[in-house]
C-alpha cells in the first residue's frame with residue numbers, strides 16, 4: 387500500500403480507503419462489514435469514511451460495532467464523519483442539519499457515540515451551508531480541535547472560492563483552517579480536481595479524499611446490459627443515480643473503456659481506480675464494495691497504476707472525452 391500526506395499536514399492516508407455510503411446497513415450486515423473492513427485493513431487501508439446521514443446514522447453505528455469488535459490500535463487507523471444533512475431525513479428540525487455551531491458540535495458528539503471513538507480524525511462539512519456564515523463554521527471546527535474531539539477538518543463538494551474564504555477567515559482570526567476536501571472524482575467527473583481546485587492546491591495546499599472512483603459502479607461495466615439484481619442503480623430511492631449515468635452516450639463510452647482495459651489485461655474497475663490515484667492531487671480514493679470479490683478486485687488497482695503510461699492516459703482521455711479544457715495564458 388502507498389501512503390500519501392494529506393495536503394500540507396503530517397497525516398498520512400493510504401492511497402486507497404474504504405467507505406460505507408449506500409452499502410452499510412442498506413445492503414450489507416455486520417458480518418460482511420466486519421469482513422470487508424478486515425480485508426481492507428489487512429491490505430494496508432488506514433482510512434474509513436462515514437457520515438451522519440448515511441443510512442440515517444445506522445452506517446456509523448455499524449462501523450462503530452466493527453471497530454469495537456476489531457479492537458485495532460486506535461492510532462493505526464483514521465476515521466471520519468461528515469456533518470450537514472442531519473440523520474433524521476425528513477424529520478430533521480431546523481437546527482438538526484446545516485453548519486451552524488449548534489449542529490456542528492451536536493453532530494460531532496453524536497458521531498463519536500455512534501462510532502465508539504473518543505475523537506474523529508477527520509470531520510468534514512458535507513456540503514456548503516448557504517444559511518450559515520463560513521466564519522461561524524470555521525470557529526466551531528477550531529473549537530472542536532481544541533477540545534480534542536476532532537483532529538483535522540475539511541469540506542466536501544465546496545467550491546474553490548468557499549474553501550479559500552474558510553482559509554481567509556482562519557487566517558484573520560488565527561484559527562485552524564480546512565485541510566482536505568472530498569469531491570467526486572472519476573473518469574467522467576474531472577473538473578474540480580483537474581481545474582477548479584488547482585489554485586487551492588498551489589497556494590494553501592489541500593488533501594483530497596475523493597469519492598465514487600467508479601461512478602457508483604458504472605465504471606465496472608456492470609450496467610452495460612441493464613441493471614443487475616441488487617446493484618446500486620436498482621435500489622429503491624437511487625433512481626436519481628440511474629438517471630444521472632445510464633444514458634446511451636455514456637454507456638457507449640463505458641463499453642469502449644472496458645474493451646480498452648482488456649487490452650491492458652486489467653478490469654475496467656482496476657483501470658478506473660488506478661486512473662484516479664495516478665493523479666498526485668488525490669490523497670486517497672475511497673472504495674465502496676458490497677462483496678469480498680468486489681473489494682479484492684478493486685484493491686488490485688494498486689498494481690494497475692504502472693500500466694497507465696502517458697499513451698494509455700491519452701487513450702482514456704480520447705475514449706471518455708472528459709478532459710477539462712484549461713485556459714491558456
Ligand SMILES: NC(=O)c1ccc[n+]([C@@H]2O[C@H](COP(=O)([O-])OP(=O)(O)OC[C@H]3O[C@@H](n4cnc5c(N)ncnc54)[C@H](OP(=O)(O)O)[C@@H]3O)[C@@H](O)[C@H]2O)c1
Pocket residue numbers: 404405406407408409413435436512542543568596597598599600601602603604606608616617618619655672673674675676677679680681683684
Ligand atoms: N462526500 C460525499 O458527498 C460522498 C458521496 C458519495 C460517496 N462518498 C464516500 O465515498 C465512498 C465511495 O463511494 P462509492 O461507494 O460511490 O464508490 P464507487 O467505487 O464509485 O462505487 C462503489 C459501488 O460500486 C459497486 N462496485 C464496486 N466495485 C465493484 C466491482 N469490482 N464490480 C462490480 N461492482 C462493483 C458496488 O455497488 P453494488 O454492488 O451495489 O453495485 C459498490 O458499492 C462512499 O462509501 C463514501 O464514503 C462521499
